[in-house]
Amino acid sequence: MMPALLAFEYTLLKHVRRLGLLSPGDRVVVAVSGGADSVALLQVLSAWRDRLELALAVAHVEHGLRGEESLGDATFVEHLSLQLDLPFFLKRINLKPLLRERKGESVQAVARERRYEQLQAVAREWAGTKVAVGHTQDDQAETVLMSMLRGAGLAGLSGMPAQRQPCIIRPFLQVSRSEILQYLDEKRCGFRVDSSNESPKYVRNRLRRELIPLLKTFNPRVVSVLSRQAAILREEHHYLDEVAKASLESVEVGRTKNRIVWSRSRLLTFPVPIQRRMILLTVGALWHKPSPLRFDDVDILLQRVVHGTSGSSSRVAGLDIVREYDKVTFVKVPVGPNRRLQEEWSWSFPGSLRWPVTGQTIEGKIKATKTIPTRRTDSVAYLDADRFSHELVVRSWKPGDYFFPYGMGGRRKKIQDFFSDAKVDRTERSKVPLVVAPEGILWVGGYRSDHRFRVTEDTRHIAVVRIRAAGKKT
Numbered sequence: 001m002m003p004a005l006l007a008f009e010y011t012l013l014k015h016v017r018r019l020g021l022l023s024p025g026d027r028v029v030v031a032v033s034g035g036a037d038s039v040a041l042l043q044v045l046s047a048w049r050d051r052l053e054l055a056l057a058v059a060h061v062e063h064g065l066r067g068e069e070s071l072g073d074a075t076f077v078e079h080l081s082l083q084l085d086l087p088f089f090l091k092r093i094n095l096k097p098l099l100r101e102r103k104g105e106s107v108q109a110v111a112r113e114r115r116y117e118q119l120q121a122v123a124r125e126w127a128g129t130k131v132a133v134g135h136t137q138d139d140q141a142e143t144v145l146m147s148m149l150r151g152a153g154l155a156g157l158s159g160m161p162a163q164r165q166p167c168i169i170r171p172f173l174q175v176s177r178s179e180i181l182q183y184l185d186e187k188r189c190g191f192r193v194d195s196s197n198e199s200p201k202y203v204r205n206r207l208r209r210e211l212i213p214l215l216k217t218f219n220p221r222v223v224s225v226l227s228r229q230a231a232i233l234r235e236e237h238h239y240l241d242e243v244a245k246a247s248l249e250s251v252e253v254g255r256t257k258n259r260i261v262w263s264r265s266r267l268l269t270f271p272v273p274i275q276r277r278m279i280l281l282t283v284g285a286l287w288h289k290p291s292p293l294r295f296d297d298v299d300i301l302l303q304r305v306v307h308g309t310s311g312s313s314s315r316v317a318g319l320d321i322v323r324e325y326d327k328v329t330f331v332k333v334p335v336g337p338n339r340r341l342q343e344e345w346s347w348s349f350p351g352s353l354r355w356p357v358t359g360q361t362i363e364g365k366i367k368a369t370k371t372i373p374t375r376r377t378d379s380v381a382y383l384d385a386d387r388f389s390h391e392l393v394v395r396s397w398k399p400g401d402y403f404f405p406y407g408m409g410g411r412r413k414k415i416q417d418f419f420s421d422a423k424v425d426r427t428e429r430s431k432v433p434l435v436v437a438p439e440g441i442l443w444v445g446g447y448r449s450d451h452r453f454r455v456t457e458d459t460r461h462i463a464v465v466r467i468r469a470a471g472k473k474t
Contacts, residue, residue, distance in 0.1 A: 002050050002051060003047075005047055005048075005051075006047070006183070006186065006187075008044075008179065008182075008183045008186075009044055009047045009048070012044060012171065012172075012175065013048060013051070015171075015174060016171050019162050019163070020163075021130075021162060021163055021169045021171055022048075022052055022054065022130065022169070022171075023052075024052055024053045025053050025054075025055075026052070026054055026055070026129045026130050027054075027055040027057070027126065027127060027128045027129045027130070028045060028054055028055070028056050028057070028128065028129070028130045028131075028132050029057050029058075029059050029089075029119060029122050029123045029126060029128040029130070029131045029132070030042050030045055030056055030057070030058050030059065030132050031059055031060075031061070031115075031119050031131060031132065031133045031134070032058050032059070032060055032077045032080070032081075032134075033060065033061075033073065033077070033134075033192075033194070034060070034073040034074075034076045034077050034080075034191060034192035034194075035134075035191055035192055035193070035194055036177070036180055036181060036184060036191045037134035037135070037136055037139075037172065037177070037180055038133075038134040039080065039184065039189055039190075039191040040134065040172075040180045040183055040184055040189070040191075041132060041133075041134040041171065041172060042056075042058065042080065042084070043183075043184075043187055043189055044171070044183075045132060045171075046084050046086075056084075056086050057086060057087045057088075057089060057122070057126050057128065058077060058080070058081040058084075058086050058087070058088045058089065059089045059091065059118070059119055059122040059131075060073070060074055060077040060078070060088070060089070060090050060091070061091045061092075061093065061114075061115045061118045061119065062074045062090065062091070062092045062093070063093055063095055063111050063114075063115075064092065064093065064094055064095065064096075065095060065107075065111070065196075066194075066195065066196060069194075069195060072192070073192050073194075074090055076192050078090065087126070089122045089125070089126070091118040091119075091121070091122065093114050093115075093118060095107070095110060095111060095114065108202060108204070116168070119131045119133075120167070123167060128167070129167060130167050130168075130169050131167050131168050131169070132169050132170075132171060133168060133169070133170055134170075134172055135160055135170045135172060135173060136172045136173065136175055136176065136177050136180060137172075137173060137174060137175055137176045137177075137223055137224060137227045138176060138177040138208070138212075138223055139160070139173075140159045140160055140173055140226065140227045140230055141212065141222070141223040141226040141227055142204050142207050142208055142212070143159045143160055143230075144157060144159045144226045144227075144229065144230050145207050145211065145212070145226065146203060146204065146207065147159070149203075151295070152295075153295055154233050154236060154237040154240070155237055157229070157230065157233045158230055158233045158234035158237045159227070159230030159231075159233075159234065160173065160230075161234060173227070174227070176223060176224070240273065240274070240277060241277060241281070243274060243277075244274050244277035244278050244281055245281060247270055247274055247278060248278055248281060248282070250266055251263055251266045251267050251270075251278060253327070258286065258331060258332040259329065259330065259331045259332070260282050260285065260286065260329070260330045260331075261327055261328070261329045261330075262278075262282075262327065262328040262329075262330075263326060263327070264306060264323065264325075264326045264327065264328050265326050267306065267328065268306075272302070275302060275306070276295075276298045276299070276302065279293070279298050279301055279302070280293060280298060282330050283319060283330065286319060286330060286332055287318075293316065294346070296346045296348060297316055297345070297346050300314065300346045300391070300393075301314055301316070301321055305321050305322070305323050305328065306323065306328055308323060309323075310323060310324055310325050311323070311324065314344065315333065315344045315395070315398075316344045316345070316346075318332060318333050319331065319332060319333065320333055344393050344394070344395035344396075345393060345394050345395070346391075346392075346393055347362070347364075347392040347393060347394050347435075349364045349390045349391075349392045349463075350364045350365045350366050350390075350463070351363075351364060352364070353394055355394060355433045355445075355467075357396065357430070357431050357433070358431050358433075360433070360445075360467055360468060360469060361467070361468045362394060362433060362435065362445065362465065362466070362467050362468075363465070363466045363467075363468065364392075364463060364464065364465045364466075365463075365464050366385045366461050366462070366463050366464075367461070367462055367464065368460060368461055368462075369461075369462055378446050378447060379446060379466060379467050379468075380464065380465070380466045380467075381435075381442070381443040381449040381464075381465045381466075382449070382454075382455050382462055382463070382464060383442055383443070383449060383450075383453045383454070383455065383462070383463040383465065384453055384454065384455055384456065384459045384461070384462070384463070385461040385462060385463035386459070386460065386461055387439070387452070387453045388437035388438075388439045388440075388442060388453055388463075389437050389438045389439060390437075391437070391438060392435060392436065392437055392442070393436050394433045394434065394435055394436070394445075395433070395434055395436060396429075396430045396431070396432070396433070396434065397415045397416070397419075397429060397430070397432065397434055399416065400414075401414065401415040401416070401434070401441065402414045402415060402441075403415065403418075403440065403441040403444065403448075403450045404450050404451040404452050405418060405444075405448045405450070405451065406448055406449045406450065406451050406454055407448070407451075408451065409451070410451045410452070415434070415441070415444065418444065418447075418448070419432075422447060424447075432444060432445055432446065432447065433445035433446075433467070435465060439452075439453075440452065440453075442465070443465055445467050446467050
């Protein structure tokens with residue numbers, strides 16, 4: 001006879017069955033960090049094992065970032081697996097070389113990416129059908145708030161789904177952290193505490209410790225409200241995506257492996273929100289993965305190319321998007337020994353932008369002044385903010401680019417020749433960011449600004465553009 005389930009386990013089982021997260025006979029890899037959420041997840045799945053005819057294995061990913069504490073977590077999880085008589089898989093990853101390679105990216109984001117890779121590797125090794133992770137309702141609320149602060153659209157505000165293809169499941173998304181702690185207390189189960197969760201240098205930790213307690217003074221149920229909002233927005237996001245996919249059928253007039261062609265006149269019969277989604281879906285189709293574009297990128301493509309004049313074009317995320325009369329064409333830029341992938345990123349100026357090629361940060365601000373700066377360095381450019389439009393892009397150079405280097409009396413020079421004179425190695429040239437306005441190239445980042453946009457005695461607003469090394473605090 002099967003042992004009776006605790007109330008928490010029984011209620012959650014009904015929820016999981018309703019969502020179809022688990023099926024009889026599933027082989028489930030349980031991601032266990034040693035923290036309260038993942039330990040509770042393992043205990044719950046163990047309680048369901050016979051009822052759902054589950055096979056379970058435990059996977060622990062050791063990131064090597066917290067020294068002895070991190071090793072202690074791995075030992076704790078291994079002992080827990082032995083107590084439950086479950087196979088244990090330990091995956092160790094060395095993040096330091098990867099973080100050096102991907103300077104400027106969030107440590108937590110890189111760690112999360114590698115962690116999922118390792119969990120799916122365990123699933124393949126053990127022939128697992130599902131990977132269960134212990135994200136809770138509180139995690140969902142934090143994710144939604146982080147997306148809000150970044151200005152995300154529906155996709156970001158939808159938070160985390162209960163099931164992510166091909167095999168990731170999150171059975172605890174409707175469960176609060178306080179419920180989990182009560183459950184572990186009832187089961188008399190210990191768990192580990194990650195000291196990095198207290199560090200204020202991570203935005204998520206500050207949300208958890210500062211913002212959410214403040215929001216609870218306005219609404220004590222704010223965590224469940226944000227979680228419910230995410231569920232509602234996820235359904236609406238999915239619906240609008242389906243509408244956009246169906247609409248694309250009438251807009252596309254040609255498709256090959258590396259090229260998609262639209263009818264512009266048909267596109268314009270759809271509302272702008274659906275047009276935006278069509279762009280995201282089309283770019284994603286050529287990338288064969290989720291579109292890398294941000295909202296600003298999509299809006300600029302609509303304004304400059306789709307609604308621009310015939311011949312308008314833009315290059316972004318390794319694609320050329322070109323309008324020719326009634327056709328809008330998306331085409332992959334060839335990459336080979338003598339061709340390099342061009343990158344173009346829209347920049348909301350003033351503000352800051354991360355140059356993904358090197359991880360450097362480009363910052364811009366405007367100040368009203370009558371004083372002409374006399375101190376100049378390669379890392380800072382001073383420009384007349386009233387001489388150029390503030391719809392900027394940051395991109396790598398391309399053949400034919402030219403500007404009027406400051407200090408050369410207004411003489412024009414090709415970027416290629418400028419690089420040769422400045423002895424910039426050919427392999428490094430594509431890494432140099434060009435700050436470009438509709439009126440022309442403003443600054444060859446870290447080298448020289450353009451004479452046409454120089455600060456003069458008539459200047460009333462100075463644009464200060466600065467480039468900072470990857471990882472350097474502002």
